[in-house]
Each structure stands twice: as C-alpha cells, then as structure tokens.
Amino acid sequence: xxxxxxxxxxxxxxxxxxxxxxxxxxxxxxxxxxxxxxxxxxxxxxxxxxxxxxxxxxxxxxxxxxxxxxxxxxxxxxxxxxxxxxxxxxxxxxxxxxxxxxxxxxxxxxxxxxxxxxxxxxxxxxxxxxxxxxxxxxxxxxxxxxxxxxxxxxxxxxxxxxxxxxxxxxxxxxxxxxxxxxxxxxxxxxxxxxxxxxxxxxxxxxxxxxxxxxxxxxxxxxxxxxxx
Numbered sequence: 638x639x640x641x642x643x644x645x646x647x648x649x650x651x652x653x654x655x656x657x658x659x660x661x662x663x664x665x666x667x668x669x670x671x672x673x674x675x676x677x678x679x680x681x682x683x684x685x686x687x688x689x690x691x692x693x694x695x696x697x698x699x700x701x702x703x704x705x706x707x708x709x710x711x712x713x714x715x716x717x718x719x720x721x722x723x724x725x726x727x728x729x730x731x732x733x734x735x736x737x738x739x740x741x742x743x744x745x746x747x748x749x750x751x752x753x754x755x756x757x758x759x760x761x762x763x764x765x766x767x768x769x770x771x772x773x774x775x776x777x778x779x780x781x782x783x784x785x786x787x788x789x790x791x792x793x794x795x796x797x798x799x800x801x802x803x804x805x806x807x808x809x810x811x812x813x814x815x816x817x818x819x820x821x822x823x824x825x826x827x828x829x830x831x832x833x834x835x836x837x838x839x840x841x842x843x844x845x846x847x848x849x850x851x852x853x854x855x856x857x858x859x860x861x862x863x864x865x
Contacts, residue, residue: 717751759819
C-alpha cells in the first residue's frame with residue numbers, strides 16, 4: 638500500500654501541465670532560476686513558486702543557493718530517466734493532431750536528455766560506438782570495452798571520473814523520437830560534456846534542442862564518421 642500511495646503521489650506531481658513545463662525545461666540539464674522557470678511554466682511567479690515547492694517536496698527537483706540567487710535542477714539522474722521513459726510511452730498514446738514546428742525538427746535532430754545526447758545525434762553516436770565495438774549495450778545495462786576505453790581516453794573523456802560518479806556507469810536510454818537507444822549513464826554524460834567543451838554543440842535558448850557548429854560538423858565527421 639505504501640508503494641501504491643507513493644506512485645500515485647509522483648504521478649500526480651508529474652501529471653500537472655504546469656509542472657510538466659517546469660520539468661521539461663530542467664531536462665535540458667542546466668540549473669535555472671525561478672524567473673527562468675516562470676517563463677517556461679507560462680504562469681505567474683506566485684503560481685510557479687507553489688509548483689516548485691511541491692516538486693521539491695516530492696524530491697523531483699533540488700534547489701541550490703548561490704549568492705542571492707536560487708537555482709533549480711532535476712534532483713537525480715533517476716528522475717530524468719523516469720521523465721524520459723514517460724515521454725517514450727507518451728509517443729504510443731492516442732494520436733493528437735499538432736502541426737510540426739521548426740523546434741520539433743531541431744529536437745529530433747539533436748537535444749539533451751538531461752546530461753547526455755539524444756535525438757539523431759545521440760542515437761547516431763551510440764550506433765557508431767557499438768558498431769566499432771567500443772561499447773556493448775543490452776536491455777539490462779552496458780559496458781565499455783577495452784577498445785572503447787582506449788578510444789574515450791584518446792578523445793579526452795575521463796572514464797575514471799565517470800566511474801566515480803554515484804550513478805549507473807553505462808546504460809541504454811530509449812530515445813522517444815528515434816525509438817532506439819542512445820547512450821546514457823555517466824559515460825554518456827562525459828561524452829556529451831567533452832563535445833560541449835570542444836565547442837561542437839551549442840544550446841538553443843529556452844529549449845533542449847542543440848545546434849551543431851561548423852567545428853562540430855568537422856569533428857563528428859572526422860572522429861565518428863557521422864554527418865547530420
């Protein structure tokens with residue numbers, strides 16, 4: 638009974654449209670201020686504050702104070718995985734007509750799934766790594782092979798640091814637009830961060846969508862044989 642009640646509580650928190658907007662904004666992987674989340678939520682500051690308090694009480698988001706400002710983020714990678722899973726299930730829900738927009742296309746091409754890559758970019762990178770034998774993914778998890786460790790090291794990804802993080806090291810994450818897995822876990826996060834550090838990707842304002850820079854187009858082609 639306790640588990641049933643807890644599931645119902647979490648479902649109620651996630652089921653509110655305004656809170657969905659807040660959580661979707663935070664799925665970009667960045668910590669945002671309350672003012673930024675007011676814009677994302679589309680309601681008044683007072684109403685947004687109430688929703689933030691409920692999400693924090695439910696441990697779906699966390700608040701970090703920095704000086705006079707408060708920043709909100711997804712509480713744990715597990716919460717992000719739950720939200721991405723709901724998105725994947727929602728794709729199979731009864732169809733509702735909604736014209737596609739440029740943002741839909743951008744999200745499908747390249748976006749962040751909390752702290753790792755998703756969309757055609759995320760799935761494409763995962764396919765390349767798997768085909769080259771650098772990673773092995775299964776339903777229950779994944780691993781980095783010996784050749785993968787050498788590749789990631791040469792590319793500048795610190796696998797030792799990724800291993801030390803308190804989360805799953807390597808795992809598949811079902812991509813809700815491509816309907817195939819992309820690379821998640823701390824390895825996926827470390828790979829994404831390295832690409833950001835190299836200036837290969839730029840974040841879109843007020844969206845999880847990413848744009849690939851000219852340097853990124855060259856780098857993805859030369860390093861991964863990937864063209865988007």
